[in-house]
Amino acid sequence: MSIYLDHASFSPLRPAARDAWLAATDVIGNASSVHGAGQDARRVLEESRETLAAALRCEPIEVVFTSGGTESVNLALKGLWWSRSAGADAVVVPDGEHHATMDTMSWLVAVERAHARHVALDGWGRIDPTRFADALPGAALATALIANNEVGTVQDAGALAGAAAEASIPLHLDAISALGHLPLDFAGWRGAGNGSGGLVALSISGHKVGAPVGTGALVVSRHAALTPLLHGGGQQRGLRSGTPDVAGAAALAVATTEAVAEQAGEHARLSALRARLIAGIRATVPAAELLGDPDNRLPGNVHLHFPGAAGESLLFLLDQAGISVSTGSACQAGVAEPSHVVLALGRDERVARSVLRITLGRTTTATDIDAVLAVLPDAYLRASGARTAARS
DSSP states (O other): OOEEOBTTTOOOOOHHHHHHHHHHHTSOSOTTOOSHHHHHHHHHHHHHHHHHHHHHTSOGGGEEEESSHHHHHHHHHHHHHHTOOTTOOEEEEETTOOHHHHHHHHHHHHHHOOEEEEEOBOTTSOBOHHHHHHHOTTOSEEEEESBOTTTOBBOOHHHHHHHHHHHTOEEEEEOTTTTTTSOOOHHHHHTTOOTTOEEEEEEEEGGGTTSOTTOEEEEEOTTOOOOOSOOSSOTGGGTSOSOOOHHHHHHHHHHHHHHHHHHHHHHHHHHHHHHHHHHHHHHHOTTOEEOSOSSSBOTTEEEEEOTTSOHHHHHHHHHHTTEEOBSSOGGGTTOOOOOHHHHHTTOOHHHHTSEEEEEOOTTOOHHHHHHHHHHHHHHHHHHHTHHHHHHO
């Protein structure tokens, strides 16, 4: 038995994305070359840019292809910091962000002498738009997740973007976990944004929606002031120099378009499977506690606290049964540390070490849910030591 329930870390490659990648590799030429072969490659690249822009509701010129979410986040935060207004030395950042943001912020604080203005989450992982707005005046920039990658709580992206526009502060939104699960509307959220204030950047990653690993993009408003990380060639408005990955761009565009087209149907289907899983766990493991917003959350996200059981032990036992889940972000793989997101919810370290994240995706079936429910109760008893105690 092999059941994959870690879609928040990686979603299986879509056949259409594989086909698009293979077709694009047959196009000979560097997209920056002026000869016919180069222009053939350029045509594929720009058509992919247009396709992706339509899915994200932005202008094609605003799409900057990257190597994935981490590069996109780094380009947004460092690029906006280096282009900040004179005298601005603070970055507004909610607690519980992805490590791509947290580690970039740590670098900005240590090397660039930035000051982090933290915005606390509530017990369900929500960002209060009023608290967020109160932290903005005089800041260099702000950033926030649209949906938390661990506990699945969905934020009010429009309210956060509106607050940034009102304060004339450039805002980056991390849409990596939201892509394919929630409607993304860069132009609509930018709305009243003027000049370099309001929503100016939005990051996505391909492997979350069935595109190849190593693909991603940063949407950058044509009005944004952003300093590039890479220099040499001036490709992509000078924001990301280097020979573009035409095949990766083609696969990303196809995968994203498919995910957006399926979104409404998949949201309903995954929400129903999620409800089935939560109800089954509550019936068979009453001690388990759902973390994150119980209603306004990603449709495939089930993040649970299992009292008295180490998350790593549960993960191992489920893996032995052929079921792949996680204890949190895969970017922390191999590091046995408490979940910083759970700590940001106001829980203690004991709780933060006793969590499991089960994330459903387009390949998940009701049979998969039933298989988890069949083995999870015993795994919990073993991980918590209850079964051993009962036998002694």
